[in-house]
Amino acid sequence: MQKEIMKLKKYGKTIGFVPTMGYLHDGHIELLRKARAENDLVVLSIFVNPLQFGPNEDFNSYPRDIENDKKIAKTEKVDYLFFPEATNIISENKTIEINVTERTDVLCGKSRPGHFNGVATILTMLFLIIMPNRVYFGRKDAQQVAIVTSLIDDLHFPIKLVEVETVRETDGLAKSSRNVNLTEEERVKAPYIYDILQGAQKSLSNKQLDIDETRQFLIDNLTASTGGTVDYVEILSYPELKQLKSSLEGQVIIAVAVKFSKVRLIDNIIFTLD
Ligand code: AMP
Numbered sequence: 069m070q071k072e073i074m075k076l077k078k079y080g081k082t083i084g085f086v087p088t089m090g091y092l093h094d095g096h097i098e099l100l101r102k103a104r105a106e107n108d109l110v111v112l113s114i115f116v117n118p119l120q121f122g123p124n125e126d127f128n129s130y131p132r133d134i135e136n137d138k139k140i141a142k143t144e145k146v147d148y149l150f151f152p153e154a155t156n157i158i159s160e161n162k163t164i165e166i167n168v169t170e171r172t173d174v175l176c177g178k179s180r181p182g183h184f185n186g187v188a189t190i191l192t193m194l195f196l197i198i199m200p201n202r203v204y205f206g207r208k209d210a211q212q213v214a215i216v217t218s219l220i221d222d223l224h225f226p227i228k229l230v231e232v233e234t235v236r237e238t239d240g241l242a243k244s245s246r247n248v249n250l251t252e253e254e255r256v257k258a259p260y261i262y263d264i265l266q267g268a269q270k271s272l273s274n275k276q277l278d279i280d281e282t283r284q285f286l287i288d289n290l291t292a293s294t295g296g297t298v299d300y301v302e303i304l305s306y307p308e309l310k311q312l313k314s315s316l317e318g319q320v321i322i323a324v325a326v327k328f329s330k331v332r333l334i335d336n337i338i339f340t341l342d
Pocket residue numbers: 087088089090094095096098099204205206207208209232233234235236242243244245
């Protein structure tokens with residue numbers, strides 16, 4: 069792949085790169101379309117990265133369907149689909165890992181120790197193989213966007229990160245490969261996550277509730293309505309992901325993670341407070 073890319077680079081082609089874990093849905097397709105519109109070539113990678121899953125997480129049950137993914141890649145006019153075997157991309161005796169030192173004490177960094185080191189390590193490998201001009205990430209994984217922005221800046225990758233809005237089902241549920249692992253009953257209740265996020269945004273924006281009250285509102289309503297267990301609820305500055313000072317101003321993220329019987333779903337809402 070790297071040799072192929074080097075050849076293309078000689079012709080001055082621009083490369084848009086969409087890294088994914090596959091089981092493609094409309095969220096991924098939105099990233100592919102943006103990449104298609106802005107670059108000469110589009111590279112899609114599909115890799116369920118073992119480095120970013122904890123020992124008790126859903127690596128084995130993560131949905132996979134490479135044949136359907138290939139069809140979608142073709143329809144979306146992807147030029148290169150890169151789906152390496154873990155053994156080909158991760159050295160058996162790996163001795164190097166990227167260590168993310170900021171923003172890992174909150175949200176998914178806190179509840180999934182080592183997750184972002186795994187993400188940053190694999191992305192570094194992929195960036196060095198694909199050498200893209202632009203890379204596309206979804207806001208559904210807002211902490212990932214913030215951390216990858218730092219990865220690119222800190223390691224001086226000559227890559228522009230393009231952030232894409234969260235694509236949702238008509239009932240508001242954020243599209244996710246993991247949604248297929250919801251039971252029928254859970255699938256009916258899961259859209260409440262976004263309703264409740266919107267309610268929290270409203271209450272915080274019009275100062276009906278302060279931060280602590282909004283957090284409690286989220287915990288109470290998510291617990292009562294989704295039938296799942298709240299993993300975290302956080303209200304932070306974005307993209308810094310710092311606790312908010314008493315003066316409520318600037319870009320804010322309300323982010324939640326809810327555990328269902330077989331999956332844990334995340335969602336967020338990002339807005340400006342004045
Ligand atoms: P994944 O395959 O879940 O690792 O996601 C690959 C990329 O697609 C990441 O940049 C995600 O943020 C993005 N993505 C996943 N779901 C959505 C969505 N519903 N809307 C927009 N982007 C998404």
